[in-house]
Amino acid sequence: SQQLITKISVTGMKTVLKGGGMLVGGAIGKAFALNEAIDSWTDLIKNSNVTEASQSLRDTAKAIRKISKALRDQFKDMKQMLEKMEEEQCEQAKVKRIIENPNRSPEEERELLRYAIEACQIKEVQQWWNENQGIETFIKLVELFRLMKNQIINKSNEDKTNYFGWEVDIIFFAHGSITQPTIPASCLRPWPNIQDVLLYSPWNCLLRADAAYGIVTGLMQPWHRSFICASGSGCRNCYEGHWPRKLPSVWNSMKEAGLIPNIMVSTITDPKDGAWTTFVDLTAEYGTPRRGRILVPFILGGQKVTIPFFIVTWVMSLVLFIFRIKATVHLAACLGDESTWCKFPREFLEHQYSYTVDGTGMTAQSMWPITHPDLYRNLQAMFN
Numbered sequence: 001s002q003q004l005i006t007k008i009s010v011t012g013m014k015t016v017l018k019g020g021g022m023l024v025g026g027a028i029g030k031a032f033a034l035n036e037a038i039d040s041w042t043d044l045i046k047n048s049n050v051t052e053a054s055q056s057l058r059d060t061a062k063a064i065r066k067i068s069k070a071l072r073d074q075f076k077d078m079k080q081m082l083e084k085m086e087e088e089q090c091e092q093a094k095v096k097r098i099i100e101n102p103n104r105s106p107e108e109e110r111e112l113l114r115y116a117i118e119a120c121q122i123k124e125v126q127q128w129w130n131e132n133q134g135i136e137t138f139i140k141l142v143e144l145f146r147l148m149k150n151q152i153i154n155k156s157n158e159d160k161t162n163y164f165g166w167e168v169d170i171i172f173f174a175h176g177s178i179t180q181p182t183i184p185a186s187c188l189r190p191w192p193n194i195q196d197v198l199l200y201s202p203w204n205c206l207l208r209a210d211a212a213y214g215i216v217t218g219l220m221q222p223w224h225r226s227f228i229c230a231s232g233s234g235c236r237n238c239y240e241g242h243w244p245r246k247l248p249s250v251w252n253s254m255k256e257a258g259l260i261p262n263i264m265v266s267t268i269t270d271p272k273d274g275a276w277t278t279f280v281d282l283t284a285e286y287g288t289p290r291r292g293r294i295l296v297p298f299i300l301g302g303q304k305v306t307i308p309f310f311i312v313t314w315v316m317s318l319v320l321f322i323f324r325i326k327a328t329v330h331l332a333a334c335l336g337d338e339s340t341w342c343k344f345p346r347e348f349l350e351h352q353y354s355y356t357v358d359g360t361g362m363t364a365q366s367m368w369p370i371t372h373p374d375l376y377r378n379l380q381a382m383f384n
Contacts, residue, residue: 094111122186125310152294173295173333176265178339183308189254191318193327257353265309267300
């Protein structure tokens, strides 16, 4: 028995050395060399009397073979994972080039859309797209957020900081309303780089210019808000009758919310909105270190569009994701209920956040210094 073990050890070592010389690659090479050694040991044991020592060695050989197979499987999985990561990086690099090129070919536009749909697993987005097929709107949104991305990167370059990991507050400014059906709030955050989406008005509430200015600048806090009759019909109970029964002390965060009304946003196309031609960078006055603040008016080259807000955040998130930018999105828009066939129950809206009766406008109790008079005049033209 001792002679057998000695012979096995010598033969096995030769096999290991042989395997180690033939196969290069650290643990992988050793795993294959060890496998050859096990085969050699097993052959030697087959032709010998089974003793307690040889049986123990045989069991050990089987155990080592099992470990060797597990190692090979793990290395195979690691290789496949690395190949998949490399493939995804190549595809993202291609998408990045397409986004950065304003003169995209129709084929590149279709490729970009394909990537966006396949990368997004939100069924509401996919369902809306299947029913609408608005590639022109999609491309215009990509272009809008490409220009926004350039603004963010230019600002980070001015601050001599790397825009990777840059965080920004994006105030999306549009005409808005709510309608059936309800959707999961997670639809507004298709990728985790959209850290949160904040809503300011209670449900079924309109927005007034001073409140909009406070939202845009970030100066408005929950305790600043007030509610008035916005119908212009000479309401008898202009103040108390429009105040919500329930009013949380924080803004309406979509990060942890459940079901919400479907928010629809419309482009700014009214002639009075003519001054809305570009972004408004508010970082210098109202940003914080390494955190920009930018106002994005919903303008699509004069095109009149009404789409779900989750389509806007889907495309916005795609562009920001490709360029590794994180954002909190603030919606500055009215949230009046314009459901055509069935209004939302008051109880549902109050349970989600807060509700106001028809014809209510949210204004501000405090007035801040108007450091952007043109911006304020534009807000007045839209909301007052």
